[in-house]
Amino acid sequence: MPVPFSVAVELQRRLGFAPPNRVLSAVLGEIFSSRTAVASSFGPESAVLLHLVAEIDAATPVLFVDTGRHFRETLEYRDLLINHLGLRDVRSVGPSAEDVARLDADFSRATWDPDGCCAFRKIAPLKQALSGFDAWVTGRKRFQARTRLDLPVFEHDGDHVKINPLASWTLNDISDYVAVHRLPPHPLAIRGYPSIGCAPCTSTVRDGESRRAGRWRGSEKTECGIHRSPSYQPEKSSP
Numbered sequence: 001m002p003v004p005f006s007v008a009v010e011l012q013r014r015l016g017f018a019p020p021n022r023v024l025s026a027v028l029g030e031i032f033s034s035r036t037a038v039a040s041s042f043g044p045e046s047a048v049l050l051h052l053v054a055e056i057d058a059a060t061p062v063l064f065v066d067t068g069r070h071f072r073e074t075l076e077y078r079d080l081l082i083n084h085l086g087l088r089d090v091r092s093v094g095p096s097a098e099d100v101a102r103l104d105a106d107f108s109r110a111t112w113d114p115d116g117c118c119a120f121r122k123i124a125p126l127k128q129a130l131s132g133f134d135a136w137v138t139g140r141k142r143f144q145a146r147t148r149l150d151l152p153v154f155e156h157d158g159d160h161v162k163i164n165p166l167a168s169w170t171l172n173d174i175s176d177y178v179a180v181h182r183l184p185p186h187p188l189a190i191r192g193y194p195s196i197g198c199a200p201c202t203s204t205v206r207d208g209e210s211r212r213a214g215r216w217r218g219s220e221k222t223e224c225g226i227h228r229s230p231s232y233q234p235e236k237s238s239p
């Protein structure tokens with residue numbers, strides 16, 4: 001059953017300005033308990049949220065959308081962090097072999113229909129994986145993009161409460177946390193990739209560019225669609 005919109009509003013009022021560990025303790029330990037999942041891309045900043053979660057409950061379900069188009073280094077980093085943080089319930093979800101064969105048999109769809117590619121490789125598998133949960137946690141921050149400047153800690157996505165405990169954190173906060181807790185870096189972060197998605201849609205970033213400039217470079221697309229408005233429904237699910 002969908003969680004009412006009012007629940008997100010009330011949580012934002014109560015905990016919207018609390019530090020991340022307080023937010024996560026309340027969500028994982030009291031409010032939603034086992035009905036919460038964490039979504040992680042295992043990108044360059046992912047270790048921070050995952051470390052915070054593991055400190056509270058390393059058995060929290062973590063959903064990783066394996067699109068089938070990731071860099072090898074991201075998959076290796078996922079496995080490294082699982083071991084390093086002791087995460088006990090990381091679930092890799094992704095498109096079925098049948099959908100890949102039907103919708104992107106030659107693996108070219110990212111080049112001519114990236115929205116359709118994200119729809120079946122990312123959005124649909126995550127939506128399916130979230131169906132058994134009341135709430136999910138993301139690692140989004142306001143500094144990451146102009147589209148995220150107003151990001152609240154608690155929001156509502158139509159069915160779930162979506163929680164962004166790091167919303168107010170700056171890049172310095174992230175760097176300090178990584179240094180203090182000696183978290184391992186994503187191998188591509190130190191090779192010029194500050195933001196990492198699928199390999200066909202991610203390039204290095206030059207000095208002076210935004211951290212997400214390498215995502216879908218040369219196109220109008222700036223988000224995969226997972227975090228669009230609640231009314232968004234994936235389209236173009238067939239060629």
Ligand code: SF4
Nearest residue numbers: 114117118121198201
């Ligand atoms: S990021 Fe690119 S390759 Fe990955 S699902 Fe979206 S369009 Fe496809």
